[in-house]
Amino acid sequence: MTFIKNHKKIVSTILVLVVALAVVLGFTLKKGEAVAKFNGESITKDELYSEMVKQYGSATVDKMIADKIVTAEAAKKKIAVSDNEVNKQINALKESYGGEDVFNQMIASNGTTLTQVKEDLKNYLTIKKLLEPQIKITDEEMKTYFEENKDSFAExxxxxxxxxxxxxxxxxxxxxxxxxxxxxxxxxxxxxxxxxxxxxxxxxxxxxxxxxxxxxxxxxxxxxxxxxxxxxxxxxxxxxxxxxxxxxAAKEAYFEDSKATIKDTLLDQKLDSEYTTWLENKKKGYKIENNLAKA
Incomplete structure (x- = not known):
């Protein structure tokens, strides 16, 4: 899951923070009311929003634009991701974290929700389906990776x-x-x-x-x-x-037994680099304005 982690790690956290604060403050504070005070001087909700937009707004909008491009391109190619596919990834994550309880603790400690994780996974799987046909992984690449990481495949x-x-x-x-x-x-x-x-x-x-x-x-x-x-x-x-x-009993690592895992790992690594190039090329076909980027 290297790609999805890198793709969402900063902006996803910012979105959760902004949305959470907006909801909480929207219900608890009136317009212009102070969210904090320093030496008797008020810091208002509007000032907080302005500061958050200034620091994180442009990056958040860029991420939202990228997601819209992915959705539009997937529609053109009639690509869809089912709930079963997302749930399969969720179950794999739970297993990798050592069970559902640890997985839920991880979600909570990162300030996100299961719904947000599923949305990120659905976006990741859509990108994977869009880009996978143009990514080539040779047997030579897989064998090299296997030899360099052989110990990790042994049981x-x-x-x-x-x-x-x-x-x-x-x-x-x-x-x-x-x-x-x-x-x-x-x-x-x-x-x-x-x-x-x-x-x-x-x-x-x-x-x-x-x-x-x-x-x-x-x-x-x-x-x-x-x-x-x-x-x-x-x-x-x-x-x-x-x-x-x-x-x-201990089991020695064999290349043929590990090929599927190695291919998935290399695919994730190549998605990291290919996605950036693909996204920039696709942006040229859309009319896009990020007014926050001009601020």
Whole structure:
């Protein structure tokens, strides 16, 4: 998503800020009323708007004009982006951020909304459809990228495990005995585990590689066989009982397995440069005026 990040990173933030302030101030302040005071001197809403327009107005208008050009060109070529395509990208972003909760936190921390993200993604996918036919990516380029980034395509050894975390060794030993006697691991995790993030899922941690967990936990997890349950393991968090659900052996990187990912990455990189040139050329075919640029 290199292209979309670069395309929107400044102006999108400005738009959110301007719109948010306009809405809030529009409801709470009357015309000419102060938004702040310094040594008794008022700073009015109108002065604030003027300052924001002076600093960010021209760039914001340029971005709006660019979006209109993209929409017009897409209409000429009968290019459309469906909701399913946008939602597929949203799901990919959620996965890349480690889940929906982290994704939502990222949106909130950047002062934007899911609706705005979807609009940006729809614009990005439209641009991609417009420009992709004129972008060429050769096998030689892909092979060069693969060799330069080979380590990132290899898959390290991974373990899928669940755990039950408790505060003291006695409780851990009691739970271990219950498991030995045939109790269900997931049920005991829900009942006893102090890890609020995993207990309701039966203690499931998913897959993790070496370096993802604290050393004491990791050393035991990677030493267990599938379906084997550990004795209590002490870490700074308390006492863990670990059950290994599955294992994935390390997998060497192969070019053929990575081609699709590499092509998408190189396409995003080329969109960065091609879009600027394409946009300037398309502007010549429209009557455009940005009066703020003249100010």
């Amino acid at each position: 390290p050894e991974q373990v899928k495990a669940s755990h039950i975390l408790v505060a003291d060794e006695q409780t851990a030993n009691e739970i271990k005995q219950k498991l030995t006697d045939g109790a269900d691991f997931a049920d005991l995790a829900k009942q006893y585990s102090t890890d609020e993030g995993t207990k309701n899922d039966g203690g499931e941690l998913g897959y993790f590689g070496k370096g993802d967990m604290v050393a004491e936990f990791e050393n035991v997890a990677f030493s267990l066989d599938v379906n084997q349950i550990s004795d209590p393991v002490k870490t700074d968090y308390g006492y863990h009982i670990i059950k290994v659900e599955d294992k994935k």
